[in-house]
Amino acid sequence: MAKESARNGLLIDYNYCTGCRSCEIACQQEHHYPAGQFGIKITEHVLEKKNGLSIYYLPFPTDLCNLCAHRTKEGGKPSCVKHCQARCMYYGPVSELAKQMEAQPKTVLYAPE
Numbered sequence: 001m002a003k004e005s006a007r008n009g010l011l012i013d014y015n016y017c018t019g020c021r022s023c024e025i026a027c028q029q030e031h032h033y034p035a036g037q038f039g040i041k042i043t044e045h046v047l048e049k050k051n052g053l054s055i056y057y058l059p060f061p062t063d064l065c066n067l068c069a070h071r072t073k074e075g076g077k078p079s080c081v082k083h084c085q086a087r088c089m090y091y092g093p094v095s096e097l098a099k100q101m102e103a104q105p106k107t108v109l110y111a112p113e
Helices: 022-031 079-083 094-101
Strands: 008-013 040-049 052-061 089-093 107-110
Touching: 008 052, 008 094, 022 040, 022 079, 079 089, 089 094, 094 107
Parallel strands: none
Antiparallel strands: 008 089, 008 107, 040 052
């Protein structure tokens, strides 16, 4: 019986995302998506606090995201991870990414089927 490969995912540390949209653009170009269609989309969140505003950005994979299966099959990184200017996106086995989350408080894990 063949050993199953690990389930891979995408870990996003939104504490450091600057909202540069490099991941959106890289994905759109990689997959030739038309204007308005995205595999990953940045959302901006503004929180009012006693001492002012807090703004953070969250890259959110859409239903079109397949983690660049054609790239990762050959050992590469998903386009969004490769081109992330803030280096706040990680690709790898979900079990390892989940361990990494324990040390990083503002993270989300995307693990498609």
